[in-house]
Amino acid sequence: MRSILSVSSLLLATTLVSADDSTYNVNAICTSDQMMRYYGTSNNGLWGGSWWQSAILMASLADVGSLDSSYNGTYFDAYANTYSNAPSFNGYTGFIDQFYDDEGWWGNAWLTVYDLTQNPDYLNLAISIYDDMAGGLGSPCGGIYWQKDADYIASIANELYIALAAGLANRVSDDQKQGYLDAATTGWDWFFNIGVVGDDWLVVDGVDNSTCEPTGNKYSYNQGVILSAAVDLAKATGNSTYLDLAGNIANATTTTNGTFADENGILKDCDNDSCDIQGAMFKGPLFRGLRQLQLASPHDNWKDFITTNAKSLWNNDLNVTDGDCNTGSSFAGPVTGVNEVTQGAALDCLVAAWAVTS
Numbered sequence: 001m002r003s004i005l006s007v008s009s010l011l012l013a014t015t016l017v018s019a020d021d022s023t024y025n026v027n028a029i030c031t032s033d034q035m036m037r038y039y040g041t042s043n044n045g046l047w048g049g050s051w052w053q054s055a056i057l058m059a060s061l062a063d064v065g066s067l068d069s070s071y072n073g074t075y076f077d078a079y080a081n082t083y084s085n086a087p088s089f090n091g092y093t094g095f096i097d098q099f100y101d102d103e104g105w106w107g108n109a110w111l112t113v114y115d116l117t118q119n120p121d122y123l124n125l126a127i128s129i130y131d132d133m134a135g136g137l138g139s140p141c142g143g144i145y146w147q148k149d150a151d152y153i154a155s156i157a158n159e160l161y162i163a164l165a166a167g168l169a170n171r172v173s174d175d176q177k178q179g180y181l182d183a184a185t186t187g188w189d190w191f192f193n194i195g196v197v198g199d200d201w202l203v204v205d206g207v208d209n210s211t212c213e214p215t216g217n218k219y220s221y222n223q224g225v226i227l228s229a230a231v232d233l234a235k236a237t238g239n240s241t242y243l244d245l246a247g248n249i250a251n252a253t254t255t256t257n258g259t260f261a262d263e264n265g266i267l268k269d270c271d272n273d274s275c276d277i278q279g280a281m282f283k284g285p286l287f288r289g290l291r292q293l294q295l296a297s298p299h300d301n302w303k304d305f306i307t308t309n310a311k312s313l314w315n316n317d318l319n320v321t322d323g324d325c326n327t328g329s330s331f332a333g334p335v336t337g338v339n340e341v342t343q344g345a346a347l348d349c350l351v352a353a354w355a356v357t358s
C-alpha cells in the first residue's frame with residue numbers, strides 16, 4: 001500500500017505542477033478537496049471552528065460547482081447540513097448574532113448557494129438575515145452599525161449590507177425588487193460620500209460614531225466586497241457608473257508596488273506570517289470581487305493581477321503532501337499558518353483565475 005500511495009501522489013503532484021490557464025481548475029479542485037477535510041469535523045456544519053469565515057468558504061465551494069457542472073450536486077448535503085446545524089452549534093438562530101458583518105457574510109453566501117442550487121430556502125434565509133441587518137440603520141452618521149451594541153460604524157458591515165441588498169434586488173420577484181434596490185443605492189451613495197473611500201480609492205476601516213470621520217487601517221476585504229456590490233447594482237439598475245467607481249478601486253488595489261501589491265504584483269496580505277485566522281481570510285473576498293468585476297467589465301490589468309497571484313500561490317505557497325494541496329497564508333510564500341481559512345482564501349484566488357480565463 002505504501003508504494004502505491006506514493007506512486008499515486010507522485011502522479012498527482014505531476015499533474016499539479018503547473019499553474020496556468022489549463023490547470024487553474026485542477027488546482028482549485030485539489031484546494032477545495034483539502035478545504036473539505038476541515039468540514040464538519042465536530043458535526044457542526046462549519047469548517048474547523050471558524051464562524052464568519054465558514055460563510056466565505058461555503059460560497060467558494062458553490063463557485064466550484066457553478067464552474068464545473070460535475071461538481072454541482074457534490075456538496076448539496078453539506079449546504080443543507082450547514083443550514084440546519086451551524087447556528088445552533090454556536091447558540092444562534094438563523095445565522096443571527098451580535099455582529100452585522102458576520103450576518104452579512106452569511107447572507108451573501110446563502111445567495112451564492114441559492115444561485116447554484118435554486119433552493120428557495122436559501123433565498124429566504126438570506127432575506128431574513130437582510131431584515132436583521134437593516135435593524136442596524138439609524139447611526140448619527142448614516143450607514144449601519146458594526147454590531148448590535150451600536151457604537152462603531154464599520155466599512156465592512158456596510159459593504160456587505162449594500163451587496164446583499166443589491167443581490168436580493170436581482171433575485172426576488174419584480175414586485176419585491178424596489179425596496180432592496182433603494183436600500184442598496186442609498187447605502188452606496190452614503191458609502192461614497194462619508195469619506196471612507198479616499199481620493200486614492202483605498203477604503204479605510206470605518207467611521208467614528210462621535211465625529212462621523214473616517215478612521216482606521218486599510219484591509220483587502222474592504223477593497224473587495226464593494227466590487228461585488230457594484231456588479232449587482234449595475235445589473236439591477238443598468239447604470240455602468242457603479243462599475244466605473246469599482247474600477248477605480250480595483251485599479252488602486254492591484255497597482256504593482258502599491259499599498260496592497262508588492263513589486264511583483266502579489267498581494268501583500270500575510271507576508272511574513274503576520275496574519276491570524278481573521279486576517280488570513282481577507283484576501284478571499286478581494287479575489288471574489290475582482291473576479292465578478294472582471295467578468296462584468298473585463299480589464300487586462302485585473303485579469304493579470306488575478307492570474308499572477310494564482311500562479312504565485314501555486315508556486316510559492318503550496319505544500320503537496322500525499323496529494324493533499326495545503327495552501328498557506330501568504331501568496332508570495334513561503335508556506336505558513338495552514339488552516340481552513342488559508343485553504344479558503346487560496347480557493348477564492350484559484351476560482352477567480354479559473355473563471356476569468358475560461
Ligand SMILES: *[C@@H]1O[C@H](CO)[C@@H](O)[C@H](O)[C@H]1NC(C)=O
Pocket residue numbers: 065066069072073115116117118
Ligand atoms: C445545479 O443543480 C441544480 C439542481 O439540480 C440546478 O437547478 C441548477 O441549475 C444547477 N446549476 C448549474 C450552475 O448548473
Ligand SMILES: *[C@@H]1O[C@H](CO)[C@@H](O)[C@H](O)[C@H]1NC(C)=O
Pocket residue numbers: 139140150151152209210
Ligand atoms: C458611540 O460609541 C460609543 C462606544 O464606543 C457608545 O458608548 C456610544 O453610545 C455611541 N454613540 C452613538 C450615538 O452611537
Ligand SMILES: *[C@@H]1O[C@H](CO)[C@@H](O)[C@H](O)[C@H]1NC(C)=O
Pocket residue numbers: 189239240241242
Ligand atoms: C448612476 O449612478 C451614479 C452613482 O450613484 C449616479 O450619480 C447617476 O446619477 C446614475 N445615473 C443614472 C442615469 O441614474
Ligand SMILES: *[C@@H]1O[C@H](CO)[C@@H](O)[C@H](O)[C@H]1NC(C)=O
Pocket residue numbers: 243244245246247248251299301
Ligand atoms: C483602470 O486601469 C486601466 C489600465 O490602466 C485603465 O484602462 C482604466 O481606465 C482604469 N480605470 C478604470 C475605472 O477602469
Ligand SMILES: *[C@@H]1O[C@H](CO)[C@@H](O)[C@H](O)[C@H]1NC(C)=O
Pocket residue numbers: 257263
Ligand atoms: C517600490 O516603491 C518604493 C516606494 O514606495 C520605491 O522606493 C521602490 O523603488 C519601488 N520599487 C520598484 C521595484 O518600483
Ligand SMILES: *[C@@H]1O[C@H](CO)[C@@H](O)[C@H](O)[C@H]1NC(C)=O
Pocket residue numbers: 268271272
Ligand atoms: C517581509 O519580509 C521581507 C524580508 O525580510 C521584507 O523585505 C518585507 O518588507 C516584509 N514585508 C512585510 C509586509 O512586512
Ligand SMILES: *[C@@H]1O[C@H](CO)[C@@H](O)[C@H](O)[C@H]1NC(C)=O
Pocket residue numbers: 319320321326335
Ligand atoms: C507539509 O505538510 C506536511 C503534512 O501536513 C507536514 O508534515 C509538513 O511539515 C509540511 N511542510 C511545510 C513546509 O509546511
